[in-house]
Amino acid sequence: MSKTLLEAKNISKTFGEGHVQVRAVDKANLTLKGGELTLLMGPSGSGKTTLLSILGCMLTPAKGTLNICGNAVENAGPERLAEIRRSHIGFIFQSYHLFPTLTAAENIQLALDIRGKNGSKAAEKSHRLLEKVGLSRKSKAFPRQMSGGEQQRVAIARAIVADPSVILADEPTAALDTNNGRAVMNILSELARDRDSAVLVVSHDPRAIPFADRIIYIEDGILKNEDPAARTERKGTRQRKN
């Protein structure tokens, strides 16, 4: 049985006060297990980003508890939250957010450098990961010399270089064409499967659905699990395609 790596209980988050108060996340319960790719879907303004920010330890919930790999997040200060992110979470962003002044390999190494890992081993590992995402020939390329899909793959390599248990991806395919989008989702799906990581992909891109082991919907801050019948049917379709 897969290990629970992230557990959120009764998470709530509101913004604003009085009559302009918005409940972005309302009593959300969520568990992410190793080896599983979970897809969080919902329309714009439904609370996806807020929930992802909370799960990624970038935002503290107003209510509820969050546990990541055995670490309780409540009452943690900004540096402690950064430490939890550093130790357990890998992030993939919609806009990649690579350093334009660093090469692909250096961008990946940077994720190791901030963890105090540097030198030839770090360089070796970054090249290995570039190879894994199919970009070994681009190790010396700067982000401006790469396509969106390539930059996103570098961002994936950066996210996983420190072997995080939890990988959170924010709209990773939104800026990509079909082929690149599929390639990225394939890599994420492999990560969940091969590394036993818990992967959460926030997306409203239907192309991501076939790669999901589980889909969670969010609307007006309230989480809703996928209908079990629909899930079974989707999985059946996926298996037939495979």
Add this chain to the structure above:
Amino acid sequence: MPLSLTLALRNLFHDRLRFIATLIGIVFSVVLVLVQMGLYSGFGRMVTMMIDHAATDLWVVSRGTNSMEDISQFDSGIRDKVLAIDGVAEAVPLVIGFSDWHLPEGGERTPVFIVGSDPKHRGLEPWNVVEGAATDLSAPDAVAVDRSYYDRLGISGMGSTAEINQRKVKVAVVTDGIRSFTTMPYVFSGLDAARTYLDLPPSKISQILVRVKHGTDLKRVRDEIQSKVSNVEVLTPQEFRQRSRTFWLFSTGAGAALFAGVLLGVIVGTAILAQTLYSNTREHLPEFAALRAIGCSNRYIFRIIRYQALLNAAIGLCLAGAIGAVVVYLTAKSALPIIITPLQAGGLVVIILLMCLVSAIVAIARVVRIDPVTVLTR
């Protein structure tokens, strides 16, 4: 090279125009600080030039004398009293003062500063002599001038004649590099001749250079002169130097102006650097936010900004140092040379490093406020 340093370096060079503009700003401020500091020490050295070249153990000056250029006089009989003190080997009188130099055929009058002493007694002789000899000043109308003042004095060199206080003078000694920090050239002459140029009676002298016998306790001689001779002060060369410097640098406001220049340079440099680092940091905020989001500590980001500040400082210092060296070389023989001592050079490096680190605070303050959530909303 650490990756954080690589990142800092590349971020700096990324926008070359801005980097060049920053460097110009830093170099400008460093050169400004360097020149002001150099002027300060150059001025400090110039005002004590006469004191530095006088072969003496003690100076006897009128009470309240604030500098070498103080033209107070006292009775020449004081010299006899000084000579009578046990341990005094020589007491050489000096006469100094302001007069006018003009050519016999007319023309403008040029104010000059007369330094008169008896050449036989090794008083305050001209140094860096390039033509003639200091002993030639024993001739009644002989004077020594610096060759840098030929144009100013309207003469062509050795043997030229002119008038000081309606007395004929002849250039018998030429020096090189005895420049005055005031607008008045120094003119050296014999003691009696100086008195005539200054309309002083033979009973008046300006200062006495006291040389003590070998092995004599200088402090005892000094105390004895001080107690036995009234209305004079007895100073060691070091004390006289300090007093002259203090007077010219602080009582006249010249020092304050130079300090203000240093301060201005530091403020301008800090402002330029702070502005550059801030805008550079602002430009990379999304990447810094992404770094924070992936768990980077604030300390790591501060390190990048600090590296940027120090790189700016190092490159700026190298360029400014080269310019400064040229300025020092070009002004070496001017009336007010810019002199940079090793201590000042070290101080300048410290000032610039501090300036860069202080300027980084603004950028760091901005980075501290980065919310990593912004990477998810862009």
